[in-house]
Amino acid sequence: MITVRMVKYSVPVRFIGRKVRVSLRANEVVVFDGRTPIAAHPRIAARTGTSVQLDHYLEVLKIKPGAFPGSSALAAARATGTFTSAHEAFWAAARRVNGDASTRELIDVLLLHRSMTEADVVAGIAAALKVGRSAPMWSRWKPAAIGTGGANSGRHLPAHTVAPEHRVVSLTQRRLADPAAVIAGL
Structure with a gap:
């Protein structure tokens, strides 16, 4: 739980003990880990309230x-x-x-x-x-x-998204692969 203006809001357990950033909006509180939003709660106006997910x-x-x-x-x-x-x-x-x-x-x-x-x-x-x-x-x-x-x-x-494989291709090989470009370059 984090405390924002005397109100407690829950965060995922893996973020316990870590510093997080909070964005207070008119109707909601958004909690960020770096630039990634990790929790969003409706904003509670009363003091000493609690919002738990x-x-x-x-x-x-x-x-x-x-x-x-x-x-x-x-x-x-x-x-x-x-x-x-x-x-x-x-x-x-x-x-x-x-x-x-x-x-x-x-x-x-x-x-x-x-x-x-x-x-x-x-x-x-x-x-x-x-x-x-x-x-x-x-x-x-x-x-x-x-x-x-x-x-x-x-x-x-x-969580285990596999990034597509990126290959480095020689510019010369790429140009030679297109015969029309080779002829146009002559």
Whole structure:
């Protein structure tokens, strides 16, 4: 959490202990790591308020799933509507089948929101509930065919993006490859 004008805002856990830059706007607070925006929150006008996003804590909650049900991040997500009734239904169904391991399954599903659209994830949850699948099977399936966005929706770029290979080509070779340019140069 960072404090901006006596209000606390969450940041992703990997930025804990690092210096970040904050842009205060009329209606929002944007947090930057260098030039990269890492978090955006609606601006809170009241003093001593708190703005928490569940997505910022998922890595820690996956390691310590017992903290998930009582977490303030989950309570905030329920209050804002980002943790929907579809998520609740999936979690309840997974708890009936897998017990305490269901929390990790739910967190795996919540992590899919980073690479897929909301509609695709909710459609996948609905499909999983319909056929009675658990999250490990469903997260491997990744319903890219459902909806229009799919796994490559462009919302978030994958962390392991491979840069295209750049070759150095001799200018002489490039000129000789075009016979019309060679004849025109004579």
